[in-house]
Amino acid sequence: MKNKGRPILAMLCASLLGLSPALGQEYFDFMPEGGKALLIQLLGHPPDTAELRQIAKARRSAEEWKDALAARTGAMSEKQLQTLVGYLAVNTPLAEETLEAAEKKGDVTAALPPDGRELAWNQCQFCHSLFTSYLVHERGVQGWLSTFETPFHREIEMIEKERETFARYSAINMPMRIEDVPEELRF
Numbered sequence: 001m002k003n004k005g006r007p008i009l010a011m012l013c014a015s016l017l018g019l020s021p022a023l024g025q026e027y028f029d030f031m032p033e034g035g036k037a038l039l040i041q042l043l044g045h046p047p048d049t050a051e052l053r054q055i056a057k058a059r060r061s062a063e064e065w066k067d068a069l070a071a072r073t074g075a076m077s078e079k080q081l082q083t084l085v086g087y088l089a090v091n092t093p094l095a096e097e098t099l100e101a102a103e104k105k106g107d108v109t110a111a112l113p114p115d116g117r118e119l120a121w122n123q124c125q126f127c128h129s130l131f132t133s134y135l136v137h138e139r140g141v142q143g144w145l146s147t148f149e150t151p152f153h154r155e156i157e158m159i160e161k162e163r164e165t166f167a168r169y170s171a172i173n174m175p176m177r178i179e180d181v182p183e184e185l186r187f
Contacts, residue, residue, distance in 0.1 A: 060092070065085035
């Protein structure tokens with residue numbers, strides 16, 4: 001009889017842990033920016049709808065994006081530039097319906113898919129520490145993609161473009177230096 005409440009307590013704790021990414025957004029800023037955030041910075045907020053539309057409708061490789069945006073990305077670090085062009089290469093072109101729906105809502109940036117930082121923050125913490133299982137690991141794109149082949153990662157609800165976005169972002173921006181991670185997240 002003493003243990004009857006434990007399953008309920010365990011479920012409640014699991015539910016609260018599931019909310020932790022949403023509740024902890026103030027910690028999010030220590031991670032390198034993802035491609036969506038970098039694109040919005042590049043275009044200004046709110047961005048010119050016609051300009052964002054032009055970018056969203058194009059299909060280019062990362063190298064082609066690098067060339068196409070060269071005149072505007074001079075202030076970006078090499079990692080930021082690689083993160084941005086990797087994001088665009090995977091996530092563009094966007095469907096016309098997606099762009100129209102975002103425009104109707106009054107925020108064309110809502111059409112942009114999540115970037116690598118958002119995906120890592122929202123997916124990795126449900127099962128394990130973001131720090132020990134993600135932030136301090138160094139892998140190439142294929143290494144990060146291979147994590148989705150393990151039995152406990154196959155269940156993660158991410159489409160192929162999201163996995164590719166996550167892998168490219170992670171290969172460019174991880175590992176992080178320990179001192180750059182908030183102390184309360186180092187576990």
